[in-house]
Structure formats: structure tokens, C-alpha cells
Amino acid sequence: MTDGDYDYLIKLLALGDSGVGKTTFLYRYTDNKFNPKFITTVGIDFREKRVVYNTQGQNESSGKAFKVHLQLWDTAGQERLSFQGQLQANAYCENPDIVLIGNKADLLDQREVNERQARDLADKYSIPYFETSAATGQNVEKAVETLLDLIMKRMEQCIEKTQVPDAV
Amino acid sequence: MGKKLDLSKLTDEEAKHVWEVVQRDFDLRRKEEERLEELKGKIKKESSKRELLSDTAHLNETHCAHCLQPYRLLINSRKQCLDCGLFTCKSCSRVHPEEQGWLCDPCRLARVVKIGSLEWYHEHVRARFKRFGSAKVIRSLYGRLQGGGGPEPR
Ligand SMILES: Nc1nc2c(ncn2[C@@H]2O[C@H](COP(=O)(O)OP(=O)(O)OP(=O)(O)O)[C@@H](O)[C@H]2O)c(=O)[nH]1
Ligand SMILES: [Mg+2]
Ligand SMILES: [Zn+2]
Ligand SMILES: [Zn+2]
Numbered sequence: 001m002t003d004g005d006y007d008y009l010i011k012l013l014a015l016g017d018s019g020v021g022k023t024t025f026l027y028r029y030t031d032n033k034f035n036p037k038f039i040t041t042v043g044i045d046f047r048e049k050r051v052v053y054n055t056q057g058q059n060e061s062s063g064k065a066f067k068v069h070l071q072l073w074d075t076a077g078q079e080r081l082s083f084q085g086q087l088q089a090n091a092y093c094e095n096p097d098i099v100l101i102g103n104k105a106d107l108l109d110q111r112e113v114n115e116r117q118a119r120d121l122a123d124k125y126s127i128p129y130f131e132t133s134a135a136t137g138q139n140v141e142k143a144v145e146t147l148l149d150l151i152m153k154r155m156e157q158c159i160e161k162t163q164v165p166d167a168v
Numbered sequence: 169m170g171k172k173l174d175l176s177k178l179t180d181e182e183a184k185h186v187w188e189v190v191q192r193d194f195d196l197r198r199k200e201e202e203r204l205e206e207l208k209g210k211i212k213k214e215s216s217k218r219e220l221l222s223d224t225a226h227l228n229e230t231h232c233a234h235c236l237q238p239y240r241l242l243i244n245s246r247k248q249c250l251d252c253g254l255f256t257c258k259s260c261s262r263v264h265p266e267e268q269g270w271l272c273d274p275c276r277l278a279r280v281v282k283i284g285s286l287e288w289y290h291e292h293v294r295a296r297f298k299r300f301g302s303a304k305v306i307r308s309l310y311g312r313l314q315g316g317g318g319p320e321p322r
Binding site: 042 | 178196199202
């Protein structure tokens with residue numbers, strides 16, 4: 001299914017309580033569809049998507065287009081089925097790039113977290129915040145693209161700055 | 169670390185699902201490893217081409233080490249690579265913002281592969297996963313789903 005014709009394999013991870021819409025959000029992102037049914041995730045799952053990432057050119061060099069293969073991990077929010085503890089404990093890096101997402105923005109009258117609180121939290125950790133809706137598609141791509149941008153920028157820096165460290 | 173992993177709490181159906189996900193992940197990882205091996209091969213080829221070039225006295229003074237085109241002064245000025253020290257033309261290298269120098273494409277690729285394959289990081293992750301991560305998930309599922317026939321964790 002996956003052909004190897006890509007430049008980077010990037011892994012993203014969706015974390016959050018059961019029912020907030022992680023699975024539905026990822027499905028909207030990969031297939032641009034909305035699934036109104038709630039089928040709670042068992043343990044773990046992942047979806048894949050191929051995207052093109054454009055770097056901005058600096059000074060004399062022009063930007064380049066990279067093919068990025070995304071592996072989007074979905075986790076179970078339900079305590080009984082959860083691997084989130086393990087996944088966090090085994091996170092690939094000590095300080096991963098993060099975006100905070102408030103989903104179900106279309107359900108205005110059922111809001112549970114007010115925007116001010118969410119923004120304050122995001123500001124506290126200096127991470128981007130998005131209000132999304134898997135139902136309408138609002139901000140879904142933007143949230144993922146912002147995260148990808150953070151990761152790619154960091155990777156570029158890593159390539160340019162360092163002789164890669166031999167050990168961590 | 170976080171919550172304890174207890175697969176015995178899963179029903180057989182649920183355990184099967186997790187097993188399949190883990191399998192798909194293995195497939196993806198295997199493909200990624202194959203891809204990186206191929207890239208490493210390319211880099212090797214490029215470097216033997218370069219050895220040849222540096223033996224051919226002074227050729228690199230007038231020709232790009234990568235595309236082997238002659239430099240036409242001013243139009244396509246030559247750039248020296250930070251890593252290998254060879255000269256390439258502008259379109260075969262990229263500016264390096266911090267060190268005020270240039271990286272030729274093959275050397276850049278080599279850096280990418282090093283980071284992408286994350287040999288350093290894989291080792292690190294592997295060591296950690298051995299202790300509590302997916303290897304453990306597999307081992308305990310393996311015991312449960314007899315005849316699953318999946319890959320052994322490495
Ligand atoms: N109206 C609306 N409903 C949504 C939205 N996102 C998800 N839902 C619904 O919310 C319910 C739960 O969504 P899921 O994606 O299954 O939730 P989850 O976070 O994956 O839950 P767990 O797998 O248990 O962790 C489903 O019925 C979805 O259709 C949204 O943006 N708007
Ligand atoms: Mg889910
Ligand atoms: Zn050239
Ligand atoms: Zn070089």
C-alpha cells in the first residue's frame with residue numbers, strides 16, 4: 001500500500017479523553033469525511049496520509065518540496081483500553097512539538113471549555129491552539145499543517161546545525 | 169512511568185485488533201528501513217564518484233562535483249561544501265543559514281539520512297521499547313493469540 005517514494009516519515013500522535021473526537025478528527029483529515037457514529041477506539045490505531053511540504057527558500061537558495069508520509073497514531077481515551085500512559089512514557093523525544101486542539105467547535109451550545117481557558121493553557125506552554133470541527137472540517141487541516149510545520153522546521157534546523165549527535 | 173499495561177483486560181476481539189495494528193506498524197517500519205538502505209546505497213555511489221573526481225587533478229576547480237557541469241563565472245558561481253569541501257554549482261547545493269556556508273546536495277542527503285534513519289535515535293528508542301514499549305505489547309499478545317505467526321520483536 002505504502003510506496004517508498006517519500007522523503008520523510010513523520011509520526012504524529014493524538015491524545016485526549018474518550019469521546020473528544022480524536023478518531024473522527026483524524027478520519028476527517030485523511031479522508032475528508034465525517035463519521036457521526038461513536039465507536040470507541042480499542043487500544044491503538046493509525047491512519048496514513050501522503051502530503052507535500054514546501055520549505056521556504058533562504059537567501060540565495062530556493063525552497064524545496066518534500067514528500068512527507070504521515071503516520072497518524074490514534075489512541076484510546078477510555079481508561080480500560082488505554083495505551084496513552086505507555087505512549088507518553090515512550091514518547092520518541094523529550095520535548096515533542098505539540099498543538100492543542102479544542103474540537104467540536106460546531107456544537108456551540110454544548111461548549112465545555114471556554115476559549116479563554118484553553119488559550120491561556122496553550123500560551124502557558126507556548127503552543128499553538130486551534131478550535132476545530134471534524135463535522136464541518138473547520139481548521140482540521142490547518143491544525144495538522146501547523147504541527148507538521150513545527151516538526152519540519154525543527155528537522156531542518158537539526159540538519160543544518162549539527163553534526164548529528166552520536167548518542168542521546 | 170504511566171499507567172501499567174494490562175493486556176489481560178482486553179477481550180480476544182480487542183487483543184486481535186491491537187495485534188493487527190502492531191503488524192501494520194511493523195510493515196511501515198520495514199518499508200522505511202528499506203527506503204533508508206536504498207538512500208545509503210545512493211550516497212555510497214555518489215562518494216565513489218567523488219573519489220574519482222578528486223583524483224582527477226583540478227577538475228573540480230572548473231566543474232561542479234555533482235552535476236559535472238563547468239562553471240560559467242558569475243552566472244553559476246561555485247560554492248564550497250561545509251562537509252566534503254568539494255565545490256559544487258549553486259543549483260547543486262543549499263545555503264546554510266547559520267554557518268554562512270553551503271552544503272552540497274549529497275552531503276545534505278547524508279545528513280538527512282543520518283537524522284531520518286536516526287541511527288542514534290533508533291538505538292535509543294529501541295532500548296527504551298525493549299523495556300516497556302511495543303515489544304512488550306507484542307510479546308504478551310504473542311502468548312495470547314496462538315498461531316498468530318507474526319514477526320518476532322527485535
Ligand atoms: N458535532 C461534532 N461531533 C463530533 C466532532 N468530532 C467528533 N464528533 C463525534 O463525537 C463522537 C466521539 O468521537 P470519536 O472520534 O470516536 O472520539 P475519540 O476521541 O476517538 O474517543 P475514544 O476512541 O474513546 O478515545 C462521535 O460520535 C463523533 O462523530 C465534531 O467536531 N463535531
Ligand atoms: Mg477513538
Ligand atoms: Zn552542479
Ligand atoms: Zn558536500
